[in-house]
Amino acid sequence: MGYKYEKEDILNVGLDVFRRNGYHNVGINQILKESGIPKGSFYNFFESKEDFAQQVIRQYGETNTCWMKEFFEDCSLSPIECLKSFYTYMMNLNEEDEYCGGCLVNNMSVEVGRKSDPIGAEANQQFIGWLNVLASVISKGQDDNEITKEFSALELAEYIHAGFYGVLSRAKVTRNRVYMDVWFQMTFKFIQA
Amino acid sequence: MGYKYEKEDILNVGLDVFRRNGYHNVGINQILKESGIPKGSFYNFFESKEDFAQQVIRQYGETNTCWMKEFFEDCSLSPIECLKSFYTYMMNLNEEDEYCGGCLVNNMSVEVGRKSDPIGAEANQQFIGWLNVLASVISKGQDDNEITKEFSALELAEYIHAGFYGVLSRAKVTRNRVYMDVWFQMTFKFIQA
DNA sequence: AAAAAATTAAACCATTTGGTCTAATTAGTA
């Protein structure tokens, strides 16, 4: 019921700006400028910069959880092929972005995870949301005898996605996808039944 | 040949402060305060904050490369057991630190890797230095038929250490080592011959 | 239509930012 500005629009600007520039490198003024909202209105919506960042992470996380669910529902391949398709898509996205942004949840975890409790907790929460989606696909793959049963679906999900974060972080400084592709090959070789 | 202050001492303060607080969250004044050096002296040693951070990363990287070499030279176990011993040590270190700092190279890569060319390049350079040390151990393990030969030693090194970065980043927000330990189990199960 | 509540707007605040400047002091060299 905002009168003039939509909270969601400002959150989307925050997502864009934070992902590209980090948290401490961004001032409120930059958010205001890019969203065209005056300072007073901003602090009417959000208690503080920290509160704003937390809500940005939450929106980003929930949006992606929904998107992932749809992605896997719409995917007609076998579970493991759906996972491959998902990570291929993610790697292509990051290549198009020239490895500039990466994942907001990873970036925030590393930069602010231990400095701000609310931000750290929110990043963890959203990550767990994604894990559950991934684990349900992995679980199906285990039922179909495609994926190893030596570890639980959740353990495998955490292993895979944390590994993806690792190569994503590396790609920020190598500026190429070579080892991202190697990671892809190795991971899916390792987890197969 | 410094008159009063040692460049290396200031770099060590920088390592400590940057690792705990990140790059953009730290002001020059904090470095000055903690090292007890006046501003004029600081800018006599370093061109800028960026230049300072780059030198901090370099010193950190080179020190650790030396340390790793010694670690593996002194390790009398089989190659794969030496690797396990190394990562166990690293995980224990991070547990003692309560997952506060993490690895400066990873932190800098994620936060500043795409914002500052010199810092990004330096972080990558030092990471590669470590990779070479790890790869030589892995290579021995492959010769001994302990480690899979399906991938090159360097590819395996990048896979393992990037994966370690992934779980290290995660530990910053989970604040426990559960999935770090799972990562350890899975990784060494996967790479065995 | 009137009153109350929410929202918009931007000027303003103390503090901190990275960095410069000038002066004094120290060290190495002729």
Next chain:
DNA sequence: TACTAATTAGACCAAATGGTTTAATTTTTT
């Protein structure tokens, strides 16, 4: 010993930081 260069020292700078305040406007409720 005299001269030059390096180092030390911190006051100083404009710009930006996150956040507050007050006033005007708009919406909702009565």
